[in-house]
Each structure stands twice: as structure tokens, then as C-alpha cells.
Amino acid sequence: MKRVLLIGIVGVIIFSFSACSNLSSIYNREDAQKVNVGSNITPHPKEKKPVSPPRSILKAGDKGNDVKDIQKKLKKFGYTVNEDGDFGEQTVYAVMDFQHKHGLTTDGIVSGATLKDLKKKPTADIMYKPTAEVVSNFNSAYSEGIVNKLDTQSYTDYYVMVSTSEQMVYIFNGSIHKWRLINSFQCASGTGGTPTVKGQFFVGIKGPQFESENGAILKYFTQFQGNYLFHSVLFDKNGNLVDGTLGKSASHGCIRLALENAKYIYDNVPIGSGILIQ
Structure with a gap:
């Protein structure tokens, strides 16, 4: 009787162990299935906006991060420009002045030699100078x-006023x-038959000299409107x-x-x- 009872108890223990093992394996399979199911779910990756490579030519009207990079380079050379990525008038004039100081074509377009020079380290002789000495x-x-008293407009720290009456x-x-x-x-402004234009303008392109229709040489010219220029008095080819x-209307x-004053504007403004011409 005791032997039978002992065998029965052992059987119950074995059955219980086996049942627990089977139950555990069921749970393990379910967990495994849950893990496998979860591993098959992948989140949608965030869409990345394509990054445009820097353009080799930048000009008025362009916008973008490559324009902002040009503006940062101009600020390195002392120019006051907004880093807004907009190639507007402020940036155009700064590029033109940079080109003038580097002996490049002053077209306001960033490409080739202009871009190469913008990447160089600034030196004192080519830095934009916001403060000028009093001559x-x-x-x-x-x-x-x-x-x-006037609401003047200037993209630089300089301003020119011309009084034709004086x-x-x-x-x-x-x-x-x-x-x-x-x-x-x-100075000497235009005569009654060929008057000087009046109004508000901005300093434009510059050059060392040009030849007039009658063969006279005009030195150190600075544009203020179309073909209207600041320039020296007249010289011959020699x-x-x-x-x-x-001191009177003559142009x-x-x-x-005077030659030295034409050169002053050419070099310093x-x-x-x-x-303002009035």
C-alpha cells in the first residue's frame, strides 16, 4: 500500500513538472511570437529634404544656403551684409566693391576668380574700412x-553730396x-545744354581711365548713373x-x-x- 502510494505521489510530481514545462514552453512560444511580430514593424523614416550642391555662379536674385555662405565670406572682409540667403542689392554692391579691390571685373556676379578670392584670408589692404580719416x-x-536732415540711403558707411549751385x-x-x-x-558739373542729372543715386562701377569721343583722356572714373560719372579733368594721350x-559748369x-580728388573717390568711396546731386 505504501509502495503504491509512493508511486502515485511520484507520478503526480512528474505530471505536475511536465505540465509546468509544457505550460512554460507555450508561454515562451507566445513571447517569441510577440517578439517576432514586433520585430517586423519598422517605423517610417523621416523624409530628408535633398540638399542642393553649391552653385558655381551666383548673381542678383538668387536665394539659398550657398548665397548665405557668400554673405558670410563678405562679412569676413568687413562688409555689412545680412546673412539672409537673398542675393539682393546690398550683396550685389558688396560683391562689386570686393571685385574692385581685387582688380576683377565689377559685375556683381560671384563665380571663378571672385569665388576663389572670397575664400582667401583677408589682408588689411583689401578689407572694407567702415571708418575713414578726416582729410x-x-x-x-x-x-x-x-x-x-535728409533721409539718406546708402549701402555703405559713406555718402556723397554734390551741390551744382556751389x-x-x-x-x-x-x-x-x-x-x-x-x-x-x-567740381565742374554739366552746362545748360548738357546738364548733370539730379537726384539720389549709388556709386557704381569704377575704372582707371577712359577716352572721350574727342580723344580726351579722363582718369579715375566712378559711375553714379548710366553714362554719368565722376572723373578727372581732361588730359591728352601724352x-x-x-x-x-x-568751379563752374563746364562738362x-x-x-x-581735380585728378587727386577723382582718385580719392575712386580709392576711398x-x-x-x-x-545726392542737387
């Missing part, structure tokens, strides 16, 4: 009193309503002075200056500077 501030209270040019440094006279000199008239519409 002459004679009668500054008068000219500053006029210009600082035949005088005034050069300022600073900002709107805070202009400071740094230089002034006589460098001899032909007409040095200043065909341009603003004539950046492209994009505002101009």
Missing part, C-alpha cells in the same frame, strides 16, 4: 546740417542722420592737361574733378555708397 572738414557744420562735392562717413564730413572739393576748368553732364 578736410572745412565748413563742416554747414554741409552736415544739410545732409543730416560746384562742390562733399564726402561723409557715418550713418543716416549721423554723417560726418571727411572731405570736400571743387598726359598733358587739356582742360582743367573747375557734358559728368562731374569733373565704396561701391554702393549713396549719392
